[in-house]
Amino acid sequence: MSTKKILLAQFDFHNALFHNVLSDITEEEANTGIAGMNTIKWLAGHTLWDLGSYANICGVKIVFPWFGHFYSKEAATPEDLAGPTTPLPTIQMIIANWDETVPVLRQGLEKLTDAELDQIVNVPHPLSSFNNTLAGWWAYTNDHHAYNIGQISVLRKAFGKSGMSYSIKVKG
Secondary structure (H helix, E strand, O other), X not given: OOHHHHHHHHHHHHHXXXXXXXXXXXXXXXXXXXXXXXXXXXXXXHHHHOHHHHHHHHOOOOOOOOHXXXXXXXXXXXXXXXXXXXXXXXXXXXXXXXXXXHHHHHHHHXXXXXXXXXXXXXXXXXXXXXXXXXXXHHHHHHHHHHHHHHHHHHHHHHOOOOOOOOOOOOOX
């Protein structure tokens, strides 16, 4: 199996897991912090925000109106962290924007060639010390999504919900 097929399979799996882990989460639960962890809404919004990494990887432009709410401290400038000017979205708005964005990104990712994936990029990420290729950046982004989804899964259980399902329920 090619590198691209493996990375796409992970991308598709995370799309399903994003939906599964957010299934039946209420707006109140999404906004409730537990034990100093980020809220479900912030984690879901940050995972949506991080779709920008995929957009940069495949050269696709994406836009959503509440980008400024979900910066990570490591990736933001002081101006970014000064505060967004838009209202905070609902968890359903985050999911809806995810559903609009993921198919467009997948098409762009699918078009990447092996030669493009092997290109060296100057994007700092934890894998860059041993794999500073476009494929390495994509692998890191997939891992980052898995990490966020895992945190949401822990919070989900803390709210008394059933564990996250690994079944594929996503349309499309």
